[in-house]
Amino acid sequence: xxxxxxxxxxxxxxxxxxxxxxxxxxxxxxxxxxxxxxxxxxxxxxxxxxxxxxxxxxxxxxxxxxxxxxxxxxxxxxxxxxxxxxxxxxxxxxxxxxxxxxxxxxxxxxxxxxxxxxxxx
Amino acid sequence: xxxxxxxxxxxxxxxxxxxxxxxxxxxxxxxxxxxxxxxxxxxxxxxxxxxxxxxxxxxxxxxxxxxxxxxxxxxxxxxxxxxxxxxxxxxxxxxxxxxxxxxxxxxxxxxxxxxx
Numbered sequence: 274x275x276x277x278x279x280x281x282x283x284x285x286x287x288x289x290x291x292x293x294x295x296x297x298x299x300x301x302x303x304x305x306x307x308x309x310x311x312x313x314x315x316x317x318x319x320x321x322x323x324x325x326x327x328x329x330x331x332x333x334x335x336x337x338x339x340x341x342x343x344x345x346x347x348x349x350x351x352x353x354x355x356x357x358x359x360x361x362x363x364x365x366x367x368x369x370x371x372x373x374x375x376x377x378x379x380x381x382x383x384x385x386x387x388x389x390x391x392x393x394x
Numbered sequence: 395x396x397x398x399x400x401x402x403x404x405x406x407x408x409x410x411x412x413x414x415x416x417x418x419x420x421x422x423x424x425x426x427x428x429x430x431x432x433x434x435x436x437x438x439x440x441x442x443x444x445x446x447x448x449x450x451x452x453x454x455x456x457x458x459x460x461x462x463x464x465x466x467x468x469x470x471x472x473x474x475x476x477x478x479x480x481x482x483x484x485x486x487x488x489x490x491x492x493x494x495x496x497x498x499x500x501x502x503x504x505x506x507x508x509x510x
Binding site: 305307314315316317318319322364366370377378379380381382383385386387388390 | 398426428435436437438440443445483485487495496497498499500501502503505
């Protein structure tokens with residue numbers, strides 16, 4: 274079945290640095306990908322919708338200049354956390370809709386990556 | 395704005411018990427509802443998807459029901475096992491005009507612990 278991967282699986286960085294997280298669709302093309310953030314013991318919150326070849330759509334309250342999204346190809350979307358601070362420490366998960374309409378209707382509206390744990394010191 | 399609430403926040407049961415997890419949502423104009431499992435530090439595993447026109451779905455020991463008009467869904471787990479221990483999330487999909495895939499809104503999850 275379709276797989277979405279993320280890299281790295283975990284990262285520790287110093288405050289003020291930038292961190293890039295990659296999200297790849299491994300055996301299918303994804304014109305749209307989603308980025309979520311999950312704080313400890315909380316639910317997933319949609320941050321932005323990444324669109325191949327165009328600008329990302331950000332949810333209300335998400336800083337565009339801080340969370341840079343680039344959907345450079347049909348299999349890769351990247352999230353860059355710029356000037357990271359401890360409050361940005363979180364679990365970041367990406368997802369992509371399945372390529373088959375039947376899967377979207379009957380089994381999975383989105384395939385999720387395994388997540389990236391970001392810790393900012 | 396769609397809000398999704400899950401009750402209880404946490405549940406601890408002995409092995410073998412049947413249990414019910416609850417999910418409610420405020421906007422009934424959903425396209426579908428999905429139940430996920432999340433293990434600590436991991437991504438999401440889809441368990442069941444219920445289309446808005448359906449009342450329930452079953453997979454093995456899992457049964458999910460949907461009452462769209464009242465904004466409620468339940469996930470029933472039969473004969474629980476220690477391996478069922480995880481966080482269970484429900485999410486509803488709203489189709490947004492101008493997009494193909496809509497937007498998923500998640501509940502905060504129910505942390506389930508099944509002890510031997």
